[in-house]
Amino acid sequence: xxxxxxxxxxxxxxxxxxxxxxxxxxxxxxxxxxxxxxxxxxxxxxxxxxxxxxxxxxxxxxxxxxxxxxxxxxxxxxxxxxxxxxxxxxxxxxxxxxxxxxxxxxxxxxxx
Amino acid sequence: xxxxxxxxxxxxxxxxxxxxxxxxxxxxxxxxxxxxxxxxxxxxxxxxxxxxxxxxxxxxxxxxxxxxxxxxxxxxxxxxxxxxxxxxxxxxxxxxxxxxxxxxxxxxxxxxxx
Numbered sequence: 158x159x160x161x162x163x164x165x166x167x168x169x170x171x172x173x174x175x176x177x178x179x180x181x182x183x184x185x186x187x188x189x190x191x192x193x194x195x196x197x198x199x200x201x202x203x204x205x206x207x208x209x210x211x212x213x214x215x216x217x218x219x220x221x222x223x224x225x226x227x228x229x230x231x232x233x234x235x236x237x238x239x240x241x242x243x244x245x246x247x248x249x250x251x252x253x254x255x256x257x258x259x260x261x262x263x264x265x266x267x268x269x
Numbered sequence: 270x271x272x273x274x275x276x277x278x279x280x281x282x283x284x285x286x287x288x289x290x291x292x293x294x295x296x297x298x299x300x301x302x303x304x305x306x307x308x309x310x311x312x313x314x315x316x317x318x319x320x321x322x323x324x325x326x327x328x329x330x331x332x333x334x335x336x337x338x339x340x341x342x343x344x345x346x347x348x349x350x351x352x353x354x355x356x357x358x359x360x361x362x363x364x365x366x367x368x369x370x371x372x373x374x375x376x377x378x379x380x381x382x383x
Contacts, residue, residue: 191370191371200273200359200377203371203372203373206371256314259304259313261311
């Protein structure tokens with residue numbers, strides 16, 4: 158069965174450092190991979206999408222890589238700030254009709 | 270543009286009852302998806318509606334059902350509630366027209382089953 162794993166339930170990092178979150182998947186051939194941010198008591202908010210034929214995507218301090226051979230995506234936040242503290246979810250989408258599968262999320266805590 | 274709205278925000282029910290949750294998508298979005306979120310399972314896909322038709326369905330029992338109206342508003346119904354149905358129920362709307370295929374989530378309905 159399809160499975161998505163995100164590294165550890167919580168990641169603590171010092172302000173100013175680069176946070177790296179991992180998303181691994183098995184038994185899946187996604188056409189797209191997305192990253193969302195979720196704050197407590199709120200719905201997820203879309204951050205970035207990367208397609209299967211793309212290796213890397215950047216947006217401001219965010220960078221996402223996608224390795225379909227390793228079946229892995231890495232999500233980086235450079236120069237992290239306390240305001241980046243949240244849970245980050247990866248989501249996989251197959252082609253055609255949109256059925257989205259989410260990982261359980263990684264909680265990031267940026268310590269001042 | 271107004272965001273996705275969900276009502277009610279909080280609900281407390283007892284086992285065996287039924288509940289109906291409502292979702293109003295962003296204007297112009299024809300796709301509405303529903304998710305159940307629990308601490309142990311994360312976001313679990315329930316179903317997706319597009320132009321009043323259910324296009325995709327997750328692995329939930331038949332007690333979970335939904336529908337979409339001609340104005341794209343959607344409702345989700347859970348019958349014969351069980352304790353395990355306690356969760357945050359999120360709906361998301363999308364236009365699915367190229368670009369990032371992003372979904373816009375509402376704030377969720379927190380359902381507690383006693």
